[in-house]
Amino acid sequence: MNKNVHQGLHGEGFIYALACAGGFTTSRMNLDIDGVDWQIAHPGPRGTTRSPRIEVQVKSSSAPRIKDGEIHHSLRVDHFNHLAGPGFQIPRFLSVVIVPTAAEEYAICTDRQMQLSTAAYWISLEDRETLPTEPGDPASVSVRIPTRNLLTVETLGSLLAGDRAGDRGGATR
Template identity: 40%
Template sequence: MLDAQIHQGKFGEDYIRVLASAAGLLVSQDDVDVDGVDFCIKKPGRSRFGWSPRIDVQVKTTSRPKRRAAAFDFDGLNQSQFSKLAGTDFSVPRFLFLVIVPTRADQYAALNTAGLLLRDVGYYVSLADRAPFDEPRTDRRVRVNVPTANVLTVTSLRQLIDPDSAPLTPPAEPLITRGSE
């Protein structure tokens, strides 16, 4: 079994992978995280923004969210992590994804006749409007307000990457594809 913290973090990353897969997007990961980015998520093909528009994301999790008004107060980034997401000096937009997970790992997922349920919910925030630290430290935390309105869904994830994305529409007839029989 995984250590509880590693398990929680892995589940949060897998939650984002499943959501991206449902949105028809591609997820890639650098072999080493030196840049403060867990994933690159991209839409394959052409858009008005060029080929394969993308975003970079840092995924964090919490099982004990601190909600205040219409946002979560998230204290899980140190100054160095924060500075790798803050500001506008990036060629690819960067986001913090916060996945709220149950306190008990055996509640992360449930299977019933309607399908697989992943718990709980993911949120996003851009830190482009915040200034990075000139000399960031790893021993000091930074509070980030993550709006509760910024729920990660198939549609919102697609629109973070390509604002012109249309919501997914269900096919007229059920599709039978490999692996679904």
């Protein structure tokens, strides 16, 4: 399997495992043409919302650039624009999964546990403006994701509840 495809598959599996561990339902998009890999939902009411759901675009990196408590992830402008701005009926998030460089370290199994390596982080881009895609414009944008936005079963539940505390990353071209 191509290394990048394998890495991406692990990243998506990481998000799927978190959702399953939280007891959330998942739906994999059959085509990635609208910037969404997974839809994650809470089965039934959560607080005052009935059956809340979110959509997630999953990216992965085996060599993340981390500076001043932020992951600097390069994202194609068209992928950024699928996530940026207001108006989505279902909230959208970018998740970057940091993966080991060696595929054999993706999942370490013993008779007591399976450890998925390494960690996932999230950010909402709803407060960002979409970017122009005219010829001559940069093809990518640097998205800064705070390392405090660690994606866990608990934070995934909070995102489903509409709580985005701590989401203060940025984007620069």
